[in-house]
Amino acid sequence: VCNVTLALHLAIKALGKIGEIITTPFSFIASSSSIIWENCVPVFCDIDPYTLNIDPKYIQDKITSRTVAILGVHVFGNPCDIDKIEKIALDNNLSTIYDGAQAMGSIYKDKSVFTYGDYSILSLHAYKIVSSVEGGAIFCANPDNLETIFKLRYFGKDELNRETMLGINAKMNEFNAAYGILSLGQLYPELERRAEIASIYKKNLGEHKKLRFQKIHDDAKPNNSYFPIILQSEALLEKILHNSSLQSITLKRYFYPTINEMEFLRYDGTLTPYASQVSKQVLCLPIHGALTNEDVDKVCQVVLMSLE
Numbered sequence: 001v002c003n004v005t006l007a008l009h010l011a012i013k014a015l016g017k018i019g020e021i022i023t024t025p026f027s028f029i030a031s032s033s034s035i036i037w038e039n040c041v042p043v044f045c046d047i048d049p050y051t052l053n054i055d056p057k058y059i060q061d062k063i064t065s066r067t068v069a070i071l072g073v074h075v076f077g078n079p080c081d082i083d084k085i086e087k088i089a090l091d092n093n094l095s096t097i098y099d100g101a102q103a104m105g106s107i108y109k110d111k112s113v114f115t116y117g118d119y120s121i122l123s124l125h126a127y128k129i130v131s132s133v134e135g136g137a138i139f140c141a142n143p144d145n146l147e148t149i150f151k152l153r154y155f156g157k158d159e160l161n162r163e164t165m166l167g168i169n170a171k172m173n174e175f176n177a178a179y180g181i182l183s184l185g186q187l188y189p190e191l192e193r194r195a196e197i198a199s200i201y202k203k204n205l206g207e208h209k210k211l212r213f214q215k216i217h218d219d220a221k222p223n224n225s226y227f228p229i230i231l232q233s234e235a236l237l238e239k240i241l242h243n244s245s246l247q248s249i250t251l252k253r254y255f256y257p258t259i260n261e262m263e264f265l266r267y268d269g270t271l272t273p274y275a276s277q278v279s280k281q282v283l284c285l286p287i288h289g290a291l292t293n294e295d296v297d298k299v300c301q302v303v304l305m306s307l308e
Contacts, residue, residue, distance in 0.1 A: 001153055004101050004123035004136030006170040008034035011097050011119035011138060012069075014148045019068035021097075024054040025258040026275040027073040031099050032259045035071065043067070044260040046272040050215035052228070052282070053080035055274075059088050069095040074103040074113055076254075076284070077225035078214055082108050082116050097121070101136075104129045105191045105223035114139040119149075124180055129194075129225050130187055132180030135172050186289075193289040194224035197296055201227055201285060204300040210236060210307045227287040228254070229303070234280040240306040241283070247302055252284045 001007045008030055012021070021035045025044040032042040043062050048055040052075045059070060070089055072080045082098075089096045098116060100106070101123035106113045114120040124135035138153075140146040151158060156167030172180075205211060210232045216222055231237045237253070244251050256279040260270050285299055 001136045001138060001170045002172050002176070003134055004121055004125065005030045005034060006153075006168075007121040007123075007136040007138045008097075008099065009038055010149055010152050010170060011121060012038040012040060012071075013152060014119065014145060015069055015095050015097075017068040017095075019066045020064060021069045021071050022054075022059055022062045022067060023071040024073050024075070024275065025260040025270075025272050026052060026075060026255050026279060027099065027259065028101065028255060029259055029262070029265075030101075031071060031073055032265060036265070040068070041066075042259075042265070044270040044272055044275075047075075047275045047278065048215075049274040049278050050212075051078060051080070051217060052076065052214050052230075052278060053078065054085075056081050056084035056088060059085070063088075063092050063094070067092070067094060069097055069118075071097045071099060072117075073099040073101075074106060076214060076228050077102045077104075077106045077223040078216055079103065079106050079108040079113050079220040079222065081217055082113070083219075086116070095119075101125075102128070102225045103223060104225070105187060106225075107221040108217075109219045115141065118142065118145060124176075124183075129190055129223060130180065130183045132172065132176040132183065135176045135180060190289045191223055194287055197287050197291055198224045198227055200293060200296045201229075201287075201300065204297070205229065205303060208304065208307055211303075224287060226254070227285045228282050229285060230278065231281045231283060236307065237281060237283050240303055243306045244299070244302050247298070249299055249302060250286065251299075254282060254284055255279060256282070 020041045020043045022043045035042045045058045096117040098120040103113050120139040122137040124132040152167045153170040156165040211229045258275045258279045
């Protein structure tokens with residue numbers, strides 16, 4: 001598809017249902033704005049403050065007669081607890097959509113995260129491990145779902161180019177597809193180098209008591225698309241941001257504020273204390289294949305100096 005936001009739209013549209021969709025507030029806004037655009041209502045569920053993903057133990061209490069789906073997010077490429085989410089969905093006759101925008105190359109139980117759920121979506125934006133400059137993809141375990149998505153993304157046309165249902169123009173253009181194919185060829189070297197960089201960060205920063213790392217599920221292998229650190233306080237975060245800018249090092253905050261703290265999206269005043277607190281403490285360090293070990297060491301030095 002031409003972008004990952006439309007991938008979310010199409011997945012929600014393909015459900016064929018209007019109602020509530022349980023999701024996380026600790027994510028990029030498209031996870032929830034797409035729900036609203038498709039005439040559904042996001043119901044915000046708190047996160048596990050260690051994995052940073054939607055916490056299954058809070059999902060059940062959010063389910064009502066109006067619930068139609070659970071939309072989980074593999075935050076920073078770290079797979080969420082898919083087994084528990086799938087069981088809750090099965091027990092309550094709900095669909096599952098996984099926002100794997102950041103999860104290219106992430107593994108859950110020795111399989112790609114995109115093999116799970118009724119629909120899984122991927123971003124191919126310029127910032128991602130594999131890029132088509134702009135673009136996205138949808139994965140469907142059920143062939144019938146795939147046929148529906150195929151038609152929805154291209155004016156409702158079938159394989160014989162006949163209009164059979166209402167659809168839109170969400171297909172990817174040829175230039176972006178060609179760029180994406182070239183980028184795909186670099187996936188495994190990029191994953192390997194990012195894993196090396198993540199190991200250096202953990203070695204250099206892991207002993208400090210004023211920060212911690214995102215917890216990885218026992219059955220998961222993340223892709224290191226981002227390297228978040230969770231700091232003791234927002235004041236420390238702001239100090240690191242300031243000191244890094246003086247060294248021309250760009251660090252980024254994700255996802256602040258949480259989606260349910262955005263006034264124009266707050267539907268029911270849902271409180272998600274863990275997500276709200278973590279959003280004030282998370283900072284992502286640079287991680288990409290072009291970084292040298294010296295670059296990584298310099299970032300570590302600035303972080304450690306700021307924590308003194």
